Amino acid sequence: MSKNVLLPRRGLLVAGAATLLPVTLARPALSQGQPDVIRIGHLTPRTGFLGPLGEFAVQAVQLATEEINAGGGINGRKVEVLYEDSVNPQTASAKAERLTQRDKVACIVGEINSASALAIGQVVQREKVLFINTGANSDALRGSDCQRFMFHTESQNTMMVRTAGNAILQQGLVKGKKYYALTADYAFGHDLLRVARKFLGENGATAAGEDLVPTELTDFSPFLLKIRQARPDVVIGNLAGAQVTNFLKQYSEFGLSYPVAGFGFDIALAWGAGQGNFLGTWPVVWHHMLEAPSARKFADAYRAKWKKPPENQGWSDYTAMKVIAQSMNELKSIEPAKVVEHLEKGAKFDISKSREGYFRAWDHQLMMEMYAITALPPDQVKNQYDIFKPDGSFPKPDESLESIATNRAENACSFPA
Numbered sequence: 001m002s003k004n005v006l007l008p009r010r011g012l013l014v015a016g017a018a019t020l021l022p023v024t025l026a027r028p029a030l031s032q033g034q035p036d037v038i039r040i041g042h043l044t045p046r047t048g049f050l051g052p053l054g055e056f057a058v059q060a061v062q063l064a065t066e067e068i069n070a071g072g073g074i075n076g077r078k079v080e081v082l083y084e085d086s087v088n089p090q091t092a093s094a095k096a097e098r099l100t101q102r103d104k105v106a107c108i109v110g111e112i113n114s115a116s117a118l119a120i121g122q123v124v125q126r127e128k129v130l131f132i133n134t135g136a137n138s139d140a141l142r143g144s145d146c147q148r149f150m151f152h153t154e155s156q157n158t159m160m161v162r163t164a165g166n167a168i169l170q171q172g173l174v175k176g177k178k179y180y181a182l183t184a185d186y187a188f189g190h191d192l193l194r195v196a197r198k199f200l201g202e203n204g205a206t207a208a209g210e211d212l213v214p215t216e217l218t219d220f221s222p223f224l225l226k227i228r229q230a231r232p233d234v235v236i237g238n239l240a241g242a243q244v245t246n247f248l249k250q251y252s253e254f255g256l257s258y259p260v261a262g263f264g265f266d267i268a269l270a271w272g273a274g275q276g277n278f279l280g281t282w283p284v285v286w287h288h289m290l291e292a293p294s295a296r297k298f299a300d301a302y303r304a305k306w307k308k309p310p311e312n313q314g315w316s317d318y319t320a321m322k323v324i325a326q327s328m329n330e331l332k333s334i335e336p337a338k339v340v341e342h343l344e345k346g347a348k349f350d351i352s353k354s355r356e357g358y359f360r361a362w363d364h365q366l367m368m369e370m371y372a373i374t375a376l377p378p379d380q381v382k383n384q385y386d387i388f389k390p391d392g393s394f395p396k397p398d399e400s401l402e403s404i405a406t407n408r409a410e411n412a413c414s415f416p417a
Contacts, residue, residue, distance in 0.1 A: 036076075036077050036078060037077060037078050037079075037080045038073070038074050038075075038077045038078070038079055038080065038106050038334060039079075039080050039081075039082060039103055039104065039105045039106060040079060040080070040081050040082070040105055040106055040107055040108070040109060040321075040324070041081075041082050041084065041095075041096070041099035041100075041103065041105040041107070041108040041109070041110075042057075042058065042061050042081050042082065042083045042084065042108075042109050042110045042317075043084050043086045043092055043095055043096060043099070043108055043109075043110045043111055043116075043120060044057045044058065044085075044086055044110035044111055044112055044134070044135065044317075045085065045086050045087065045111075045112050045113060045116075046058065046085040047085055047087065048087070048241075049215060049216065049240070049241035049242040049243065050112045050113060050240070050241045052241070052242070052268050052269070052272060053112055053135065053241065053266050053268055053269075053313040054085070054112060054313075056268055056310065056311050056313045056314035056317075057110060057112070057134065057135065057313050057314060057316070057317040058083060058317075059302070059305075059306050059310075059314060060302065060310060060313075060314035060315070060316075060317045060318035060321075061081055061083075061109065061110075061317050061318070061321055062081075062305075063301060063302055063305055063306075063318060064317070064318045064321035064322055064325075065079050065081050065321065067301070067322075068321065068322070068325045073325075074324075074325050074328045074329060074334065075328060075329060075332055075333075075334065079325070082099060082103055082105065084099070086110070086111060086113065086116050086120075088113070088115075088116065089113065089115040089116045089118070089119045090119070091116075092111065092113070092116035092117075092119050092120050093116075093119035093120065093122070093123055096108060096119070096120045096123040096124065096131075097123055097127075100123060100124065100127040100129045101127065105129065106129075106130075106328075106334045106336075107129060107130040107131065107132070107324060107336065107339075108120060108124060108129065108130070108131045108132075109131070109132050109134060109317060109320045109321060109324070110132075110133075110134050110135070110317060110320075111133055111134065111135055111136050112134075112135035112136060112313070113135075113136060113188075114136040114137065114138035114140075114141060114187055114188045114191075115186075115187055116136070117133045117135075117136035117138075117141055117150075118136075118138075118140075118141060118145050120133075120150075121133070121141065121145065121147040121149075121150040122147070124147065124149045124150060125147040125148060125149050125150070125416060128149060128336055128337070129149060129336055130149055130151070130324075130336040130339055130340065131147075131149060131150045131151070132150075132151045132152070132153055132320040132323065132324065133150060133151065133152045133153070133154055134153050134154055134313070134316040134317045134319075134320050135154050135313055135316060135317075136152075136154060136188075137154055137155060137156055137157045137160060137188060137191075137192070137264070138156070138157060138187060138188055138191045139156050139157050139158055139191055139195065139406060139411050140187075140191065141156075142156050142363040142364065142365045142406070142411060142413060143363065143406070143411035143412055143413050144412070144413075146363055146364065146413035146414070146415060147415065147416065148340060148415040148416065149336060149340060150364060151343060151359055151364040151366070152359075152364055152365050152366055153316045153317075153319050153320045153323070153351075153366050154285065154316050154366075155283075155285050155365075155366075155368075155370060156365055156405065156406065156411075157188075157191050157192045157195045157263070157264075158195050158404070158405060158406045158410070158411070159283075159370055159404050159405050160192070160263050160264065160265075160283040160370070161192070161195045161196050161199050161263045161283075162199065162370075162394065162404040163283035163370040163371065163372055163394040163404060164261060164262065164263050164265075164281060164282055164283040164372055165196075165199045165200070165203070165263070166372075166394055167261075167281050167283075167372035167374075167391050167392060167394075168234065168261045168281050169203055171259075171281065173233065173234045173259055173261065174200060174203045174204060174205045174234075175203055175204040175205065176204055176205075177204075177205050177206075177232075177233035177234055178205070178206055178207070178208035178230075178232045178233050178234075179200060179205050179206075179207060179208060179232055179233065179234050179235070179236050180207075180208045180209040180210070180226075180227050180230050180232035180234075180235050180236065180258075181193060181196065181207065181209070181210045181211070181235075181236040181237075181238055182211055182213050182220075182223055182235070182236070182237055182238065182239060182247065183210065183211070183212050183213060183238040183239070184212075184213055184215055184238060184239050184240040184241075184243055184264070185212035185213055185214050185215065186215055186240075188240055188264070189212070189213075189238050189239070189240060189264070192238040192263055192264050193210070193238050195263075196236060196238060196263050200236075208230045208231070208232040208233075209226060209227070209230045209232065211223055211226065213239065213243060215240065215241070215243065217243070217246075218242075218246050219250075220246060220247050220250045220251070221250065221254070224250060224251065224254045224256065227256060227258065228254075228256060231258075232258055233258070233259070234258060234259045234260070234261055235251075235256075235258050235259070235260045235261070235280075236261055236262065236263065237260065237261070237262035237263070237264070237265075237280075238262070238263055238264050239262065239264060240264055241269070242269070242272070244262070244264075244265065244266070244269035244270075244273075245269045245270075245272040245273045248260075248269075248270070248273040248277050248278055248279060249273050249274070249277050251277075251279065252273075252276065252277045252279065259280065260279040260280030260281075261280045261281045261282065262280060262281075262282045262283075263282075263283065265282035265283060265284060266284070266311060266312055266313055267284060267287060267288075267311040267312055267373075267388075268311045268313065270282075270375070270387060270388065271311070271384060271385060271387070274384075275378065275381050275384060275387060276378040276381070278375040278387050278388065279375050280374070280375055281372055281373070281374045281375075281391060282372070282373055282374075283370055283371070283372055283373075284312045284370070284371050284372075284373055285312045285315065285316060285368070285370060285371070286312045286315035286316075286352065286353065286371070287311075287312065287371055287373060287388075287390065288309035288310060288311070288385070289386070289390055290352070290353060290354070290371075290390075291354075292352060292353055292354045294350050294351075294352045294353075295352040295353060297352075298310065298315070298318060298352045302314065302318075308385065309385050315352060318352075319349075319351050319352065322349070323343075323349050323351075324339070326349065327339050327342050327343065327347065330342070330347075343359045343364070344359065344361040344364075345361070346358050346359075346361070347359075351366070351368060353368060353369050354369065354393070354397075355368070355369055355397075355401065357401075358401075360402065360405070362408065362413055363406075363411065363413040364413075365405060367401040367402055367405065368401060369393045369394070369395070369401070370393070370394050370404060371390060371391075371392070371393050371394070372390075372391040372392055372394065373388040373389065373390055373391055374388060374389055374391045375387060375388050376388055376389055
């Protein structure tokens, strides 16, 4: 986890940061008449089927901004965030142009829709302003559509598939099994299905059925009837946004007993389904049960401010802001080109996990642990948030962080000049 036009998340259709740097010749971004303020643009969907995720992103950026400013800001200047609803790719592009050209932001953070992230990436490349994508998953954004001024704290689809895929492989739900896949009908979903087919096929699974699901669909009963007739060994959800919530609710109501797993997911969608409706095993970039000290600190601060735990989209935007602030303070500069070089050289960051993260130089993907989670049985659920159990980290502690990501042969990236 976008619509069905270009390429979103989460694919490429319809991703917080603390100030990225302008390019070599770009001037610092200061509020007019406020020389002590650095502006950062935050673009993400706040309405539509991705809106629930966007709200977590906004809240996390607000928390990160407060913490950054309380710690002295960036190079002694306060951070001011300009929040915008990206709505769709066309709007995202127009607002990115306004943020860079009129508002002179030092960087842009956010997005969830992959098509919108693609549009923003094209703007920031032209304007030479940094953009950290916090929610769009499409492999193409790190491959054929990669941009020198675009980085990714969100995982790529391949990382999500290999995380959940390895978890259900260990559960005996792949080798020699038949799967039925429901896929969001837009670029994110199409890309996710492509990667899922590859993983499942290489590990001995065959398709009992596959359907594309319109992003605005709310009634899943026709698909549930087809699943009942196909009698698969496992149902795979390559869905996005509110689709996941609606599917889980209706799957439970329908009384189907086939195991469920998914490759595209955000914890807020499980919370939206409600206690007793969340099913299966899914991948996440972060969850609030992690025990690393910085993970606990982030979760506690978020809960204190917003009266609920953060979910993985909030983690991504929060992390992007902290990465930007740390990098600019270390460089004592907000110039985008310098920040890009700094990140490409392998700078390490505490990203609220047990292992530090770094951006891979050739595609700008954050290398990090991923996690699988599995729904708890209804009688074990104690509250509305702790409805799953952690099901392991991927890669394993003794494996390279890059082992679950694409390699150059799988996803070639050639940055534009």
